[in-house]
Amino acid sequence: GENVEQHPSTLSVQEGDSAVIKCTYSDSASNYFPWYKQELGKGPQLIIDIRSNVGEKKDQRIAVTLNKTAKHFSLHITETQPEDSAVYFCAASHPSYDKVIFGPGTSLSVIP
Amino acid sequence: DSGVTQTPKHLITATGQRVTLRCSPRSGDLSVYWYQQSLDQGLQFLIQYYNGEERAKGNILERFSAQQFPDLHSELNLSSLELGDSALYFCASSVGEGLQYFGPGTRLTVT
Numbered sequence: 439g440e441n442v443e444q445h446p447s448t449l450s451v452q453e454g455d456s457a458v459i460k461c462t463y464s465d466s467a468s469n470y471f472p473w474y475k476q477e478l479g480k481g482p483q484l485i486i487d488i489r490s491n492v493g494e495k496k497d498q499r500i501a502v503t504l505n506k507t508a509k510h511f512s513l514h515i516t517e518t519q520p521e522d523s524a525v526y527f528c529a530a531s532h533p534s535y536d537k538v539i540f541g542p543g544t545s546l547s548v549i550p
Numbered sequence: 551d552s553g554v555t556q557t558p559k560h561l562i563t564a565t566g567q568r569v570t571l572r573c574s575p576r577s578g579d580l581s582v583y584w585y586q587q588s589l590d591q592g593l594q595f596l597i598q599y600y601n602g603e604e605r606a607k608g609n610i611l612e613r614f615s616a617q618q619f620p621d622l623h624s625e626l627n628l629s630s631l632e633l634g635d636s637a638l639y640f641c642a643s644s645v646g647e648g649l650q651y652f653g654p655g656t657r658l659t660v661t
Contacts, residue, residue: 470648481640481652482593483552527593531648537606538583538648542592 440465442530444541451518452549459544461528462510470531471511472538473502477524485526486513518548553577554643554653562659568629571656575622575643581605582624583650584616587638599624631660 441464451457463471469490474482488495488502488511495502499518504511515522528541553576563569575582584596586609595608599618610616613631618624628635636659642650 472649474652481552481554481642481654483652484649487649529648537598538650540593540595 440468440530440532440537440539442528442539442541444528444544446544447542448545448547450547450549453518453520455518457513457515457518457522457546457548459513459526459528459546460510461512461530461541462508463530463539464509465530465532465539466506466509468530468532468539471502471504472529472531473513474527474529474540475524476527476543482527515546518546520548520550522546523548552651552653554641554651556639556641556653556656558656559654560657560659562661563631564661565631565633567631567660568627569631569658571626571628571639571641571658573624573626573641573643573653575624575641576645576651579643579645579651580622581644581646582618582622583642583644584610584624584626585640585642587640587655588634589637591637593640596626628658633660636660 444461472487475485476482501514525543531538555574580601585593596610598606616626638655640655642652644650
């Protein structure tokens with residue numbers, strides 16, 4: 439069945455450094471890829487998303503890249519800050535039904 | 551604030567009991583999803599409803615059931631509770647195309 443893998447499972451970076459989280463998906467028909475940030479005790483919140491007709495999207499310090507041929511997409515956070523510490527989930531969505539497959543999550547710690 | 555509301559925020563109950571979790575989707579969203587998140591675990595998809603009808607099922611136990619009402623709010627019923635059912639339960643709503651908005655969750659503790 440459909441599957442989304444996510445690496446690494448944990449990531450520690452120094453404040454100001456960049457963080458990269460990578461995901462791969464199995465269903466080549468997937469065409470929508472959202473990223474969610476979950477802070478402790480809260481629900482996941484959408485931070486950025488990308489559709490299959492776009493290779494890259496940027497929003498301030500956050501960017502997402504998509505390689506449809508290789509079926510992988512990545513989240514890039516630059517100039518990390520302590521408030522970026524959270525669990526990040528990638529996801530992939532198939533166009534013919536409203537189902538979203540989530541990756542297992544990456545716990546990011548930004549060390550001041 | 552995502553616009554999705556969940557009640558109650560916290561729930562403590564004993565093994566063998568039954569509880570009901572409630573979710574109100576964002577205005578206009580027809581799809582409601584339920585997820586379970588155990589400690590340090592990912593989001594486990596339980597079930598999806600679309601405009602009152604079940605659309606997809608994930609890893610939902612037979613002891614669990616859900617429904618979506620005509621006003622589009624949804625309830626997740628958990629019965630014969632076990633210690634292992636202790637978790638965060640999230641509801642999400644969507645207008646379609648994969649973009650989901652999550653509620654703040656209900657923390658269930660079974661003692």
